[in-house]
Amino acid sequence: FQGNFPLQVFADLGLPPEAGTPEGIEFYGQLSFMKSGIRYADRLTTVSPTYASEIMTPEHGCGLEGLLRSRAADLTGILNGVDYDIWCPSKDAELPQQYTADALAGKNACKAALQQELGLPQSPDAPLMIFVNRLTHQKMADVVLEGLPAAVAKGAQIVIHGEGERHFEKGFLEMAAQFPQQIATRIGYTETLAHRLNAAADISLTPSRFEPCGLTTMYAMRYGAMPLTRPVGGLADTVQDAGRTHGDYAQGTGFVFEKASAGELASCMQRAMDWYGNADAWRPLQRRAMKRDFGWERSAQRYLALYGELTPAAQVDEIAQEDEIDRLAS
Numbered sequence: 248f249q250g251n252f253p254l255q256v257f258a259d260l261g262l263p264p265e266a267g268t269p270e271g272i273e274f275y276g277q278l279s280f281m282k283s284g285i286r287y288a289d290r291l292t293t294v295s296p297t298y299a300s301e302i303m304t305p306e307h308g309c310g311l312e313g314l315l316r317s318r319a320a321d322l323t324g325i326l327n328g329v330d331y332d333i334w335c336p337s338k339d340a341e342l343p344q345q346y347t348a349d350a351l352a353g354k355n356a357c358k359a360a361l362q363q364e365l366g367l368p369q370s371p372d373a374p375l376m377i378f379v380n381r382l383t384h385q386k387m388a389d390v391v392l393e394g395l396p397a398a399v400a401k402g403a404q405i406v407i408h409g410e411g412e413r414h415f416e417k418g419f420l421e422m423a424a425q426f427p428q429q430i431a432t433r434i435g436y437t438e439t440l441a442h443r444l445n446a447a448a449d450i451s452l453t454p455s456r457f458e459p460c461g462l463t464t465m466y467a468m469r470y471g472a473m474p475l476t477r478p479v480g481g482l483a484d485t486v487q488d489a490g491r492t493h494g495d496y497a498q499g500t501g502f503v504f505e506k507a508s509a510g511e512l513a514s515c516m517q518r519a520m521d522w523y524g525n526a527d528a529w530r531p532l533q534r535r536a537m538k539r540d541f542g543w544e545r546s547a548q549r550y551l552a553l554y555g556e557l558t559p560a561a562q563v564d565e566i567a568q569e570d571e572i573d574r575l576a577s
Contacts (some may be wrong), residue, residue, distance in 0.1 A: 249281035249282070249311075254277055256278055286314065290321050290322075291318060292322075292325055292553070293324050293459060294326065294327045297483040298460070299324030307457055323549075323553060326484060327462060336470050339446065342443065346446075347537075348471070348533075358449075360443075361446075374450060374520045375405075375406070375449050375450070377445070378405065378407045378408070379408045379445070379463060382407075382409045382411030382415040385456050386411075387477075388415040390507055390512050391407075391454065393512075394513045397509075397517070401517060406432075407419045407433070408436065408437075445467055446472075449472065449473065451473065451474050452475050452476075453474050453482065455476070457480060458482050459480050464485055468485070470537070471533045473500075473532065473536060474502070477507065487501065488503040489501065489522060499532055
C-alpha cells in the first residue's frame with residue numbers, strides 16, 4: 248500500500264522538476280508517495296527492530312529495499328505498545344472472571360464459559376486454541392486451514408474469529424461444520440469476543456508470512472494464551488521459543504516454527520500440546536509470557552529520544568516543562 252499513482256499526476260503537485268526523477272519520487276514509471284516519504288524525511292521509523300532490518304531485503308522491501316539501505320543510518324525500529332488499561336485480564340470487564348499471572352483460577356472459568364458460549368464440550372483438559380486474525384494470505388490462513396485436522400485428531404479445540412478473503416471464510420465455516428464438537432468459527436470481528444477468546448485460550452495461533460509488529464501476539468501473552476508463531480518482524484522481537492522439551496529454555500514465552508507450511512505448523516501445534524499436557528512446565532511458561540511488559544511507556548520513551556535528536560535542546564526542555572505544568576494542573 249505504497250500510494251503509487253500515474254506519472255502524469257506529477258504536474259499537479261507543484262514540485263520542482265528534479266523531484267519527478269528516479270532520484271526523487273518516481274518509482275518504476277509511477278509516482279510513489281511512500282518513496283517520497285522515505286526519500287525526504289529526516290528520520291524513518293517502523294514498528295519493530297526486526298522489521299526494520301527485513302525491509303532492507305528484496306523479500307520484504309517491496310522494491311524500496313535499495314532506498315531503505317541507503318538510509319539505514321536514519322531508520323529505527325520501535326515496537327508498538329499495548330494499552331494495558333484495555334488489554335489486561337486483572338481488570339478486564341469483558342471477562343466472566345478476572346485473573347492474574349499468580350492467580351490463574353479465573354482463566355479456567357473463562358475457558359469453561361467460552362466453551363459453553365460456543366457450544367464446545369466443557370473439557371478443561373482439552374487444549375483450546377484460537378485464531379483471531381484477518382483471514383488472509385499474509386496471516387497464513389491457508390496454512391492454518393490445512394493444519395487444523397491434525398490438531399483436531401490430537402484432541403484440540405479450535406476457535407476461529409476474523410474476516411477476510413471469502414474463500415478462507417468459507418473454508419473455516421466448512422471445517423466447523425465437519426468438526427462441530429472441536430471447531431467453532433465466528434466470521435467478523437467483535438472486540439469483546441476477542442477479549443473473551445484470549446482469556447479462555449491456552450494457545451493463540453498468530454503465524455504470519457510477514458508481520459511489521461504483531462499486537463495480537465502481545466495481547467495473547469498478557470492473557471496467558473501462549474503464542475504459536477513464526478520468527479518474522481515484530482513476532483521475532485516478542486516471542487522466545489520454549490524449546491523441544493520441557494525446560495529447554497528458562498526464558499521461553501511461546502512456540503516458534505520456521506517454514507510457512509502446514510507440516511511445520513502441525514508439528515509446532517503438537518509440541519505446544521505436549522507442553523500443555525505437563526502442568527509443571529506449562530504454568531511457569533504461561534506466567535513468564537503474562538509478565539512480559541509491552542506497554543507504551545518504553546516505546547514512547549524511544550520515540551521521545553528520537554524526536555529529541557531532531558529538536559534543539561532548549562525546545563525539548565520547554566516542551567518538558569509545559570508537559571509537567573499540564574500534569575500538575577490535571
